[in-house]
Amino acid sequence: MQFGPNQNRRFKSADGAYSTVTAREYDDSQITLTDHEARIVLDHFGEASILRGAVKLDPDMAAKEFTLYSTGETIGLNIIYPKAEGNELRLYLRRNFKPEGGLVFFLFLQGDKLWIGAMTEAEWRAGSADMVRDDSDSTYQEAILESSKIKIATLKERDIYVRDRMVALTSMENSGYLCELNNTHELFISRRTGNHYVEAHHLIPMAFQPEFSESLDTVPNVYCLCPNCHRAVHYAQKETTRTILENLIGKRDVLSDFNIGVNDLYALYGVEDIV
């Protein structure tokens, strides 16, 4: 599958693709590159440079250069069209790159280099989850009564966001100051507002604003959650986070506003299916 904003930010890449290595691929020492993986490889090397037929017909033409993640070492791997007809594209694994079955295999473009790598599913998900900490949500909550515009100075070394508190206030009013996941979740009364204490959560996290042309700080994209549900959507185990996300998008169709699918949303949080 194609990298989303989370993965491109993580690897500082322009584009990329990933999939799970199957036991069969490992045993056969070959990966069939499909969909976006194939697209990236063909665009990078040029379709005309791919050898059709066995490697031994032209070993120099079959050999392609990759940059190994994360060492940056240059390695050679063979890529060919093994069959006389059709566009099945095959990458041969060898000692310098032979990920085991179950690992996440990935390719990405950074500058003029095509990087290749593999890591465990746990490492993959943990890295994605790191990108979506979105500490700004809680800052937002604290600042909500302070002024009409909220300036978040910097998100790590990234951009400055100005947020409209009316967006969060409108979302909270719309929710009736209840948890949008489940309106029976128990809430305490905020000493400052006299309303139930709920937190504003951006379904598509504000951290990814640079990757979207539309503003992410909109009423539909902001959900009011009880503190427990809010922590859970960021930090819970995969299945719990997915259940919450699924439930939230079931309440209103936010994804089509931003032209992304459910698994793309999961990928932003590091809880996607990796196929």
Ligand SMILES: [Zn+2]
């Ligand atoms: Zn949040």
Ligand SMILES: [Zn+2]
């Ligand atoms: Zn809740």
